[in-house]
Amino acid sequence: MLHTPGVPSPCEPKVGDLIEIFRPVYQHWAMYVGNGYVIHLAPRSEVAGAGSSSVMSVMNNLALVKKERLSDVVGNDAYKVNNLWDYKYKPRHINLILKEAHSLVGQTLPYSIVSSNCEHFVTDLRYGKPTSRQVGHGHIVVSFLGEECHERR
Structure with a gap:
C-alpha cells in the first residue's frame, strides 16, 4: 500500500523494513531504523528530500550514507514498505542490521x-x-540531467 505524505498510514514501517520511495522518474530505497529515521545511500550532492544527484556526483561514482528523517527523504513523494525479497531470503537479525x-x-x-x-x-x-530488481531486469535509464536512476515499473 502506498503512503502519501500528510495522510495517516495504516502500515507504519518497522525497524529493518525496506522503504521504496517513488520519485517522479525512478525509485529510491532506504532502510527504516526507528523513531522516524531511515538510513540510505545517496549521491554526495543529494539535497534532503530531492532524491536526485548532480552530474558531477554520478560521474565521481561516489555516494554518502546518510541517516535522515523519513519525512525529509520522502519529501512530497509516495512511499511504501517493500521487503521485496523476504519470500526468497531470510532477513538478517535486526541487531546485526x-x-x-x-x-x-x-x-x-x-x-x-x-x-x-x-x-x-x-x-x-x-x-x-x-x-x-530493476537492474536485474535491465530497467535502467539515464535522465536528461545526467542522473543515473531506476525506471519506475
Whole structure:
C-alpha cells in the first residue's frame, strides 16, 4: 500500500523494513531504523528530500550514507514498505542490521547504478545480498540531467 505524505498510514514501517520511495522518474530505497529515521545511500550532492544527484556526483561514482528523517527523504513523494525479497531470503537479525547500518553512516562509498546503488545498499543490509530488481531486469535509464536512476515499473 502506498503512503502519501500528510495522510495517516495504516502500515507504519518497522525497524529493518525496506522503504521504496517513488520519485517522479525512478525509485529510491532506504532502510527504516526507528523513531522516524531511515538510513540510505545517496549521491554526495543529494539535497534532503530531492532524491536526485548532480552530474558531477554520478560521474565521481561516489555516494554518502546518510541517516535522515523519513519525512525529509520522502519529501512530497509516495512511499511504501517493500521487503521485496523476504519470500526468497531470510532477513538478517535486526541487531546485526542496525549495527552495520549505523556503522556506515557518514561514510562515502562507491556508487554504481549497476552494482552499488541505493537498492543494492539496503538489500545488502537486510538480507546480506546486494540485489536490485530493476537492474536485474535491465530497467535502467539515464535522465536528461545526467542522473543515473531506476525506471519506475
